[in-house]
Amino acid sequence: MILDTQYLKTDSEEAFNEVLALASACLREGNVVAVPTETVYGLASNALEPASVEKIFTAKNRPAENPIIVHVASESMACDCVAEWTKSAAILAKAFWPGPITLVLPRAKSIPDIVTAGGDTVGVRWPSHRFMQELIKACRFPLAAPSANLSNHVSPTSAEHVVSQMDGRIEMIIDGGTTEVGIESTVVDLTNEKVRVLRPGMISVEAISAVLSDYKVEIDSDKGILKSPGQLKRHYAPNARLLVLNWADEEDLEGQIAYSRTPHDRVCVIAHTQIVPGTRFGRVSVLPREAKAYARALYDELCRCDKEGAELICVEAPPDDQDWDGINDRLARAGG
Ligand code: TXA
Ligand code: MG
Numbered sequence: 001m002i003l004d005t006q007y008l009k010t011d012s013e014e015a016f017n018e019v020l021a022l023a024s025a026c027l028r029e030g031n032v033v034a035v036p037t038e039t040v041y042g043l044a045s046n047a048l049e050p051a052s053v054e055k056i057f058t059a060k061n062r063p064a065e066n067p068i069i070v071h072v073a074s075e076s077m078a079c080d081c082v083a084e085w086t087k088s089a090a091i092l093a094k095a096f097w098p099g100p101i102t103l104v105l106p107r108a109k110s111i112p113d114i115v116t117a118g119g120d121t122v123g124v125r126w127p128s129h130r131f132m133q134e135l136i137k138a139c140r141f142p143l144a145a146p147s148a149n150l151s152n153h154v155s156p157t158s159a160e161h162v163v164s165q166m167d168g169r170i171e172m173i174i175d176g177g178t179t180e181v182g183i184e185s186t187v188v189d190l191t192n193e194k195v196r197v198l199r200p201g202m203i204s205v206e207a208i209s210a211v212l213s214d215y216k217v218e219i220d221s222d223k224g225i226l227k228s229p230g231q232l233k234r235h236y237a238p239n240a241r242l243l244v245l246n247w248a249d250e251e252d253l254e255g256q257i258a259y260s261r262t263p264h265d266r267v268c269v270i271a272h273t274q275i276v277p278g279t280r281f282g283r284v285s286v287l288p289r290e291a292k293a294y295a296r297a298l299y300d301e302l303c304r305c306d307k308e309g310a311e312l313i314c315v316e317a318p319p320d321d322q323d324w325d326g327i328n329d330r331l332a333r334a335g336g
Helices: 013-028 050-060 075-081 087-096 130-139 159-166 205-211 250-260 291-307 322-335
Strands: 006-009 033-035 042-046 101-106 121-125 172-175 186-189 195-199 217-219 241-245 267-271 283-286 312-316
Touching: 006 013, 013 033, 013 042, 013 130, 013 172, 033 130, 033 159, 042 050, 042 130, 075 087, 075 121, 087 101, 087 205, 159 172, 159 291, 195 205, 205 217, 205 322, 241 250, 241 322, 250 312, 267 291, 283 291, 291 322
Parallel strands: 006 172, 033 172, 101 186, 195 217, 241 312, 267 283, 267 312
Antiparallel strands: 033 042, 101 121, 186 195
């Protein structure tokens, strides 16, 4: 079924309030709305209504075994979604909420099976984006929301990215500007004594360990591949093939990719320190050297490469440093 998707902007205070009323009404009717968050755009519906959540899976072509994060707008709302609010959860919420971290805890009975993929746990997050916070408050129910991309595509960091993937598939798209963080939230499992980071993000393991000094915190990754249910090895992927490489200069890079026989005008290079002149390739882009700014720009750059018909994207390997864990994880998956 093709829907007549409404596209709404929130760029003035008046528009913000009008759109808030329209979006909350749409969600109350059981529909799906694409919403801005500080990480990436999400596809939201009423987390307490299985029939509404079902529509998210249809819109995304998402496999049913992948659980969905539940978004709240206060700590007490988070407590209502879980069976146990652990001490570790209280500490992390105090340190990082509202913000880009998702806490996995034993689920409350009120959270339907479709949200947790039948599992005993639920991921909860209090996002910091103003529109998302106001929307949850206006709805007075938590919002289930995965990233607003088709399954296995790059997560959208702007409303235009959402439109390109979701137009005709959902009722409404809210434009809340480009997202501030740029990659998905850090997902932390708090259901065991050991605290496990299931998906690294811009809140680093170091930052989590610093506030959870009484706990052992570890990254649950197997060579960068996570064990979160439904986590596919290849994920967050652009259409083009993606390689993460180090190079000395343009000639060196050319030598490294010669075997692929990709026409040079179909090669996009994404550098941040070893900037090549680009005389031999389709496009060379330069991302910031600082992790936060790099994360903010990365998905937009990958989308641009796809749009320009890239066959091969060569990304200069970022530093192997905690601040870059989330970025390195996404690049490993995009190329896997
Ligand atoms: O930043 C974000 O987290 C964005 C915005 C929209 O909030 N959401 C997002 O959702 O990235 P999604 O569905 O694209 O990715 C959520 C990840 C999935 O890999 C899922 O397997 C994992 O979180 N996850 C969700 N609930 C879980 C649970 N109960 N246990 C373990 N992993 C869970
Ligand atoms: Mg996703």
